[in-house]
Structure formats: C-alpha cells, structure tokens
Amino acid sequence: MTSVSSGRPSRGAVPGRIARAALAAAVAVSCALATGTPAYADQTRDAQWYADTWKYDQLHAVSQGEGVTVAVVDTGVQAGHPDLTGSVLPGLDAWSPAKDGRQDSIGHGTAMASLIAGHGHGTDGRDGILGVAPKAKILPVGAYPPGAKDFTPNDLGTGIRWATDHGAQVICLALGGGSDPQIESGVKYALARGVILVAAVGNKPRAHSVNFPAAYQGVVAVSATDKSGTFAKDVSVSGFEVLLSAPGTNVISAALDNRYDTESGTSSSAALVAGVAALIKARYPELNGQQIYQRMKATAVDKGAAGHDEEYGYGVVDPLAALTKDVPVASASAGAPVTATPPADLGEETGTGKKILLSVLVIAGWLVVVGLIVGLVVYLVRRRRRR
Numbered sequence: 586m587t588s589v590s591s592g593r594p595s596r597g598a599v600p601g602r603i604a605r606a607a608l609a610a611a612v613a614v615s616c617a618l619a620t621g622t623p624a625y626a627d628q629t630r631d632a633q634w635y636a637d638t639w640k641y642d643q644l645h646a647v648s649q650g651e652g653v654t655v656a657v658v659d660t661g662v663q664a665g666h667p668d669l670t671g672s673v674l675p676g677l678d679a680w681s682p683a684k685d686g687r688q689d690s691i692g693h694g695t696a697m698a699s700l701i702a703g704h705g706h707g708t709d710g711r712d713g714i715l716g717v718a719p720k721a722k723i724l725p726v727g728a729y730p731p732g733a734k735d736f737t738p739n740d741l742g743t744g745i746r747w748a749t750d751h752g753a754q755v756i757c758l759a760l761g762g763g764s765d766p767q768i769e770s771g772v773k774y775a776l777a778r779g780v781i782l783v784a785a786v787g788n789k790p791r792a793h794s795v796n797f798p799a800a801y802q803g804v805v806a807v808s809a810t811d812k813s814g815t816f817a818k819d820v821s822v823s824g825f826e827v828l829l830s831a832p833g834t835n836v837i838s839a840a841l842d843n844r845y846d847t848e849s850g851t852s853s854s855a856a857l858v859a860g861v862a863a864l865i866k867a868r869y870p871e872l873n874g875q876q877i878y879q880r881m882k883a884t885a886v887d888k889g890a891a892g893h894d895e896e897y898g899y900g901v902v903d904p905l906a907a908l909t910k911d912v913p914v915a916s917a918s919a920g921a922p923v924t925a926t927p928p929a930d931l932g933e934e935t936g937t938g939k940k941i942l943l944s945v946l947v948i949a950g951w952l953v954v955v956g957l958i959v960g961l962v963v964y965l966v967r968r969r970r971r972r
Contacts, residue, residue: 629713629845630705634812635832635857636715639904647908650718650863652870655701655755656748657856658741659694661686662725666839667706668699668713669723677747678727679740686725692841693852697759698723699839700856701863714839717860717904718867724753728760738765741798745771749780754866755874757859758784758804759852761796768798776803781866781874783807783859785851787822795824799855805862805878808896809833809854816889816896820849827898828878829885831857861904868908879915881907 630636654674664673664687676686689695702721703714710719726744728736741758742765748756756775761784775782784799786792786806799806809821811834816823820834833854840846858881865877872880884907885900893899 629837630711630715632837632847633715635836638812638814638832639717639857641715641717644717644864644904644908645719647905648718648864648868650702650721650860650867653718653721653754653863653866654724654752655718655721655757655859655863656724656726656744656753657694657698657701657757657759658726658728658744658748659697659757659759660691660729661689661694661727662698662723663687663689663692663695663839663841664725666695666699666843668703668839669695670706672702672704672721673698673723673725676725676727677744677751679744679747680727680730680737684727686727688727689725689841690731691729692846693759694725694727696838696840696846696848697757697852697856697859698725700836700853701757701860703839714837714845717857718863721860721863721867724748724751735762736760738767741765742767742769742771745782746774749775749778753780755859755862756780756782757856758782758798759855761785761787761792761799764797764800769801772798772801772804776874779873779875781805781862781877783855783862785855786824786827788820788850788852789822792822795822795826800824800826805829805858805881806898807831807851807855807858808898809849809851810897810901811835814886814888814901817849818896821851821854821896823895825895827895829858829881829899829902830854830888830897831861831902858902861902861907864904865907872914876915880912883912884910 661678662673673687678684678686699714699716701716702718702723703716704710704719705713705715726748728740728744730737745756772782782804784804784806786799786808787796795806798804806826806828808823808827808830809817810830810832811817817834831854833851834849835847836853837845837847861881862877865880866872881902882899884903886903887900889897
C-alpha cells in the first residue's frame with residue numbers, strides 16, 4: 586500500500602512562495618499516485634477517480650445509505666479516523682468477545698470501511714475520503730487474531746453469523762482463502778436471512794482462482810477493473826464464479842494514524858460494491874439480498890463476451906442505473922428467506938456444465954481401465970490355452 590501523508594502544506598507570507606508551494610504540492614500529488622511517495626490529505630478527494638466514474642454527486646442526490654448497516658468482517662476498523670467518526674458502531678472481535686471491533690492494527694478493515702461509508706472531514710466534509718454510502722453505519726467485525734497476517738476460518742464464520750444476528754443488511758468480505766465448513770456455514774446462515782454478502786475474488790499473484798468465500802454459491806463475487814473500465818488482468822483473478830466487476834486499481838482509502846493509502850486489488854472492488862448495495866437497500870428497503878443483487882446485475886454494463894464471462898461476470902456495476910432504472914422485482918419479493926441464491930443462474934450455465942463434463946470424464950476413465958483389465962485377462966487365458 587502506498588502511504589499518503591495527512592499533513593497540509595505550509596503557507597508562506599510571500600506571494601512567490603505561495604505560488605511555488607502550490608506548484609510543489611501539485612507535483613507531489615502527481616508523484617504520489619505514480620510512484621508511491623507521500624501526498625497531502627487535502628488532495629485526497631481529487632484522487633478518488635472512481636467517485637467521478639460513478640458520479641457520486643448524482644448518486645448522493647438519490648441515496649446516501651441512511652438507515653443501512655454494513656458489516657465489515659475484516660481486521661477491525663479504526664473508529665477514530667476523522668473520515669469515519671460517528672459512523673462505526675460497536676462490533677465484535679471474533680477472537681475475543683471482550684473487544685468491540687473498533688481497533689485495527691493492520692489497516693485493511695479501516696480502508697474498506699472508508700470506501701463504503703467515509704464521510705470526509707473539514708469544512709462541509711470536503712477533505713478526506715467520501716464513501717459510496719456516506720450515511721450508512723459500519724458494523725466492524727475482527728476476524729484476524731492479534732499478530733496474525735490472515736483470518737481464521739472459525740473467526741470468519743463466527744463473524745458472519747454474529748453480524749447477521751446484530752442487524753447487518755450488507756456484509757463486506759474483502760478477504761479470501763480456501764474453503765472451510767465453518768465459513769460456508771456462516772455464509773449459508775446469512776443468505777437464508779436475506780443478507781447480501783459481497784466478496785473479493787482474489788488478487789494476483791497470490792491467488793490463481795476465485796477465493797472463498799467469494800466462490801460459494803450465493804455470494805456476490807466481485808473482480809477488479811481499472812480507470813478505463815477494463816478488466817485489471819494484472820491485479821484480479823478471473824473465473825466462472827465472478828458475478829460483477831468494479832473499480833479496483835489505484836484506489837485511495839483511509840489508513841491508520843489518520844493517513845491515506847493507495848492500493849490496487851479486488852478488496853477495494855468488493856467494498857465499493859458493498860457500498861452500492863447499501864444505497865439500494867436505503868432506497869428500496871423492502872428488497873432482500875437476492876433482489877439487491879438482481880438489480881445490480883440487471884443494470885450492469887456488459888463488457889467482454891456477451892452475457893456472463895469469467896472476467897467481468899455480468900458486467901461493471903453502474904450504481905446510478907441500479908438506483909434509478911425500472912427493474913422488475915425478483916420472485917423473492919414476498920420477503921421470505923432467500924433460498925435461490927444470487928448466482929444460481931450462473932451455476933446452471935457453467936458450474937453444472939463443468940460438473941457434468943467431469944463426471945463424463947471420470948466414467949470414461951473407469952471404462953478404459955475396465956477395458957484394459959478385461960483385455961489383459963482374455964490375453965492371459967488365451968496364452969495359457971495355447972501353452
């Protein structure tokens with residue numbers, strides 16, 4: 586992650602010095618985004634290119650996520666960051682029920698929370714990070730034990746269940762790894778209660794295929810695109826499990842010690858889509874998780890191969906269209922628990938096909954083996970008779 590300072594440039598009394606300072610600050614910002622050197626916090630908002638792409642000004646005139654709780658199951662959240670003050674509810678550290686999730690020694694959870702619900706700071710909140718849903722509340726859940734560089738399956742599964750039981754309508758899972766029964770159980774628990782789970786598919790080179798929990802059926806798996814809206818092939822993994830895509834390169838977000846970082850990865854993509862889900866939930870409170878996903882899917886910008894593909898999924902999320910377009914309500918509108926999970930249609934198109942192909946290959950393999958054994962027996966019998 587590229588560190589970005591939270592300080593401000595000094596202001597001299599001489600006009601020439603002021604001009605030189607302004608020029609130096611502009612150059613510093615340019616260098617920060619290009620090479621990773623520090624930039625000043627009052628330039629942070631300008632560095633949010635994805636806010637322009639997604640038309641935050643128009644979005645927030647329609648919805649700001651008010652009344653929606655988004656759980657960030659991650660490394661915890663630094664509640665005292667100026668861009669998050671007042672927006673972080675008491676949560677849980679799954680590894681220690683005595684903790685409330687509002688501490689973060691790694692910074693990842695803080696970054697994700699800011700992308701979802703950052704409200705900025707300073708005069709009229711014009712400085713710092715502005716999140717997709719600045720009036721949503723963050724429910725922080727720590728799944729990384731102290732000193733650990735990764736979550737534990739038990740803490741992640743526990744965290745998902747706890748967040749579901751404590752009012753989360755959206756759960757952001759900007760993490761990933763292997764499959765585990767405890768994680769899968771937590772995912773199914775949340776889906777059955779109408780919660781929408783948004784997860785990162787995984788980053789190259791660490792991951793080679795879509796990670797779990799993103800790969801579980803029912804989870805909205807999000808890949809990364811760059812500033813041009815093109816699949817970020819050097820950053821994001823791909824796979825048939827991908828459902829949607831969103832900005833994920835050179836994304837600036839809040840960091841520890843009231844600073845800011847710029848990073849690339851599918852974590853940011855997942856957090857941004859979780860923020861869009863919060864906007865939709867605030868505008869259409871009657872919708873459950875499956876219906877929120879269907880609205881994003883129906884209004885996504887189709888890229889790559891027509892229809893679903895392994896890079897973009899069903900397309901790049903278009904938040905404004907998801908909020909304002911007339912989209913038929915999915916069949917689960919009665920408010921019953923979601924049983925048909927969001928990617929069920931995708932499973933029919935590709936997942937089931939792969940399973941059938943695998944079964945055919947296994948059967949064919951066994952037939953070949955049986956044939957070889959029968960042939961060998963016949964050969965040995967005939968040879969013995971000749972002797």
